[in-house]
Amino acid sequence: MWNNLPSDLLSNVFSYLPPHSLARAMATCRHWHDCGRLTTRDTSRHHHPPWFIAFPTRSSKLCFVHNPIESTWHLLNLEHVPSLTRPVLTIAGHGLILFKSTGSVPLRLSVCDPFTGQFRHLPPLQKPRTNPAVGVIEDCPSQFKVYVAGGMSKAESGGAASYEPTLEMFDSRSNEWTVMGSMPVEFAVRLTVWTPNESVYSREVLYWMTSARAYSIMGFEMSSNKWIELSVPMGDTLEFAAMVPRDGKLTVIGGTQGGNVLVWELGEGDEWNVIERMPVELGRRFIGGSTKCVGIEGGVCLYKEIDKGMVVWRRDGNHKNKWEWCWIEGCNQVSGKRLENYPIKGLFLHPNLASSSFF
Amino acid sequence: MSQTVVLEQNAVETQSITLKFDGCSSDANPSPIVNPENQSITIKFDDQASNHHTIPVSIPNVDSETEAAVNEFLRKHGSSDEESVRTDAMNDLWSFIERQEIGTVVVLVKFASDVKNFELLEIFCQRVADVIAKKTVEEVREIFNIANDFTPEEEQAIRDEHRWAFED
Numbered sequence: 001m002w003n004n005l006p007s008d009l010l011s012n013v014f015s016y017l018p019p020h021s022l023a024r025a026m027a028t029c030r031h032w033h034d035c036g037r038l039t040t041r042d043t044s045r046h047h048h049p050p051w052f053i054a055f056p057t058r059s060s061k062l063c064f065v066h067n068p069i070e071s072t073w074h075l076l077n078l079e080h081v082p083s084l085t086r087p088v089l090t091i092a093g094h095g096l097i098l099f100k101s102t103g104s105v106p107l108r109l110s111v112c113d114p115f116t117g118q119f120r121h122l123p124p125l126q127k128p129r130t131n132p133a134v135g136v137i138e139d140c141p142s143q144f145k146v147y148v149a150g151g152m153s154k155a156e157s158g159g160a161a162s163y164e165p166t167l168e169m170f171d172s173r174s175n176e177w178t179v180m181g182s183m184p185v186e187f188a189v190r191l192t193v194w195t196p197n198e199s200v201y202s203r204e205v206l207y208w209m210t211s212a213r214a215y216s217i218m219g220f221e222m223s224s225n226k227w228i229e230l231s232v233p234m235g236d237t238l239e240f241a242a243m244v245p246r247d248g249k250l251t252v253i254g255g256t257q258g259g260n261v262l263v264w265e266l267g268e269g270d271e272w273n274v275i276e277r278m279p280v281e282l283g284r285r286f287i288g289g290s291t292k293c294v295g296i297e298g299g300v301c302l303y304k305e306i307d308k309g310m311v312v313w314r315r316d317g318n319h320k321n322k323w324e325w326c327w328i329e330g331c332n333q334v335s336g337k338r339l340e341n342y343p344i345k346g347l348f349l350h351p352n353l354a355s356s357s358f359f
Numbered sequence: 360m361s362q363t364v365v366l367e368q369n370a371v372e373t374q375s376i377t378l379k380f381d382g383c384s385s386d387a388n389p390s391p392i393v394n395p396e397n398q399s400i401t402i403k404f405d406d407q408a409s410n411h412h413t414i415p416v417s418i419p420n421v422d423s424e425t426e427a428a429v430n431e432f433l434r435k436h437g438s439s440d441e442e443s444v445r446t447d448a449m450n451d452l453w454s455f456i457e458r459q460e461i462g463t464v465v466v467l468v469k470f471a472s473d474v475k476n477f478e479l480l481e482i483f484c485q486r487v488a489d490v491i492a493k494k495t496v497e498e499v500r501e502i503f504n505i506a507n508d509f510t511p512e513e514e515q516a517i518r519d520e521h522r523w524a525f526e527d
Contacts, residue, residue, distance in 0.1 A: 009472055016488035023524030027496045027517045029505045074523035
């Protein structure tokens with residue numbers, strides 16, 4: 001019959017579908033369900049807008065996801081995620097969230113797909129440490145690498161704890177951690193004490209930004225194994241800032257007390273150039289409270305608490321080189337129940353509905 | 360069809376190679392893939408670059424109008440390296456496909472896969488995906504003539520798996 005496409009072709013068709021259309025297609029019959037579970041999404045080939053995920057800071061048992069196409073909020077239960085863990089960053093193209101253990105135990109990382117419920121721990125680090133910087137590089141749809149830098153390690157035989165001046169890497173293919181090299185202690189200190197946020201990989205450098213003012217950026221150059229430092233534009237005036245990868249380049253988005261939000265791009269000679277400003281009307285709606293931001297290739301989100309409106313700057317679906325600013329209403333109720341307003345940590349990812357061999 | 364040429368080098372210092380196919384040299388500039396283990400160089404030629412389609416292809420199980428539209432695309436798309444010509448060809452084919460029955464498009468997906476034409480495959484797969492997108496489960500079943508082979512419990516479990524997709 002004409003409507004029985006072989007699995008590989010049907011999966012190929014499915015890779016063009018946005019997540020909620022894929023979920024519905026999978027509910028039509030067994031063959032389509034099985035093919036859906038095989039469908040991997042190559043985000044470089046198809047333009048699918050990323051989804052914003054909001055984690056209440058006090059609980060990892062649930063999260064809120066925003067469907068950018070339908071502009072709707074949904075609740076996802078994360079029963080399989082253990083307590084005392086907190087989301088760190090996303091392995092966005094794979095649809096995964098990296099969690100870390102909280103408390104004073106040495107860092108233990110785990111990986112979860114919030115849409116399929118799959119979860120597993122990563123093996124322990126080669127050099128145990130607490131509070132390092134964590135970053136990720138996605139090499140290709142079937143491989144990713146997690147990097148851990150700095151942190152504090154317990155000294156031998158009851159001495160004082162000290163900074164761990166090494167960089168370690170986890171390769172998802174080999175399932176092992178490897179020590180990549182060492183770093184100047186001063187970098188280890190800054191990467192530890194200032195609890196850095198997500199990393200950005202651009203032009204063979206893995207960057208982290210400190211979360212305390214004055215903002216600054218540290219980077220590890222993969223090819224030369226060297227650590228470098230960059231200043232952040234208006235680093236001592238910005239009230240909030242985040243790094244975002246944009247077309248392979250490093251950009252910084254940040255805002256001042258007065259409600260001005262700017263986007264800078266790192267250009268030749270490590271110079272920062274302003275490439276965008278948030279429109280004034282949006283700035284006015286967005287005033288008040290503490291702002292956080294997070295970004296991914298193709299989109300940036302400025303947010304406050306879950307029930308407050310958010311501002312998104314994202315690639316226009318129809319015109320790949322144009323970006324648009326838009327307002328997203330916050331989520332103040334789910335399934336008819338009014339939500340308590342609480343602070344969130346926001347992340348972006350590309351939902352994955354397929355069974356991953358990583359788990 | 361794509362052509363693969365394997366050249367083996369036998370301890371000769373330098374060699375220069377000109378490739379000729381069907382009496383005309385290829386201007387595709389493909390990148391050779393060198394295998395140091397057996398000292399061979401493989402060069403693959405893409406359909407579009409090496410074959411100038413003047414001979415129309417025949418497509419099983421579609422009407423003549425459809426076959427003509429696909430051939431027109433192949434001819435136009437293969438005839439020029441200019442972005443605007445290729446985009447026009449794609450837009451014309453796309454407009455045509457949007458007016459066809461879904462059954463025809465599915466046949467074309469299989470055809471494009473069989474002849475390994477990735478431009479055609481992308482257009483046809485995108486079209487099928489567009490027909491599926493934004494519809495309810497029942498609507499998709501009806502359009503594609505899909506028999507629901509889930510038990511009621513299975514279907515409920517599947518809807519529960521991704522509750523967020525069924526919430527409106």
